[in-house]
Amino acid sequence: MLESKGSILMIAGVFFFALAFVSNALVPAMMYRDLPEKTAEQLVTANLRYQFEDLARRFPESFEKHIGKAPEEVAAREQWLNEKCAEALRIGRKVYVGEACWHCHSQFVRPVSNESRRWGPVSQSWEYQNELQRPVMFGTRRVGPDLSREGGRRSNDWQAVHLFQPTTLSDGSVMPEYPWFFEGSPDKPNRRGLALLTYLQWLGSWLESYPNYEDYTASALPKGVEPGAVAGEAGPAITEADADVDADEDRGATAADPGADAAAPADQADAPVDEAAADTQPAEPADDTAPQGAVGQDTTGTEPPAAATSEPAAGGT
Numbered sequence: 001m002l003e004s005k006g007s008i009l010m011i012a013g014v015f016f017f018a019l020a021f022v023s024n025a026l027v028p029a030m031m032y033r034d035l036p037e038k039t040a041e042q043l044v045t046a047n048l049r050y051q052f053e054d055l056a057r058r059f060p061e062s063f064e065k066h067i068g069k070a071p072e073e074v075a076a077r078e079q080w081l082n083e084k085c086a087e088a089l090r091i092g093r094k095v096y097v098g099e100a101c102w103h104c105h106s107q108f109v110r111p112v113s114n115e116s117r118r119w120g121p122v123s124q125s126w127e128y129q130n131e132l133q134r135p136v137m138f139g140t141r142r143v144g145p146d147l148s149r150e151g152g153r154r155s156n157d158w159q160a161v162h163l164f165q166p167t168t169l170s171d172g173s174v175m176p177e178y179p180w181f182f183e184g185s186p187d188k189p190n191r192r193g194l195a196l197l198t199y200l201q202w203l204g205s206w207l208e209s210y211p212n213y214e215d216y217t218a219s220a221l222p223k224g225v226e227p228g229a230v231a232g233e234a235g236p237a238i239t240e241a242d243a244d245v246d247a248d249e250d251r252g253a254t255a256a257d258p259g260a261d262a263a264a265p266a267d268q269a270d271a272p273v274d275e276a277a278a279d280t281q282p283a284e285p286a287d288d289t290a291p292q293g294a295v296g297q298d299t300t301g302t303e304p305p306a307a308a309t310s311e312p313a314a315g316g317t
Contacts, residue, residue, distance in 0.1 A: 028125075
């Protein structure tokens with residue numbers, strides 16, 4: 001029997017099927033058996049409640065139409081919000097599964113490839129011991145990002161626009177549009193749209209690191225460099241740059257209005273000019289707008305400098 005390749009492949013196939021059954025069915029069952037399974041009502045945390053009430057603030061008409069209006073009395077209001085939030089979670093999870101979101105999005109942060117630095121803490125078994133993870137939403141691949149830490153990362157209106165027309169916010173996205181979750185525009189989600197938004201904001205809301213899941217670590221400074229010294233070195237450079245900009249602006253203003261600097265010589269046109277003193281002064285760079293030979297000439301008894309500019313004086317032709 002073992003002499004043919006077909007027999008060997010059949011035995012190997014049966015063996016690996018049994019191995020997969022044990023590793024993916026029996027082992028998780030053994031891991032979860034001592035953990036009580038939470039209901040949707042028990043999954044409503046303060047973080048999720050904030051996002052659920054935020055839906056009522058951002059989409060008041062849609063929320064009242066499809067969810068209802070909360071009672072005025074405090075105790076009744078709290079109970080009503082918790083019940084409606086749990087109901088939205090159940091519906092949102094069904095919508096998530098029905099639209100096959102799990103085909104492109106995983107809900108499992110693996111302990112490999114520094115995934116915790118990108119997605120947040122590595123997933124733990126207790127996170128999946130609830131009715132919304134039956135079956136678990138591990139996913140099959142990541143065409144889109146992992147969503148197990150999506151709650152609180154972005155606002156409800158961002159999520160609504162992204163569902164309505166993904167390319168508006170993510171250029172080149174291959175995610176399909178879901179206009180049937182809305183009544184014509186992203187600011188009018190329907191019942192299923194509100195439920196899906198609630199479900200997305202639930203993902204990761206149970207973690208203490210919510211909503212900043214990533215493990216950000218400050219980069220180490222070079223040896224011998226103090227943080228204050230590094231911050232202080234940037235000051236003079238900015239000051240000098242500002243000074244250069246101011247100087248350029250002053251030179252630009254002078255070039256635009258030559259008559260401003262020429263006003264003083266015009267007032268002193270009758271006074272004698274000391275040619276010896278004039279020869280000792282450094283020559284100013286010629287302005288492109290000044291006529292040739294204007295620099296260094298004796299201005300005694302000449303017309304006002306305004307007439308020497310390349311542009312005609314006011315009222316001239």
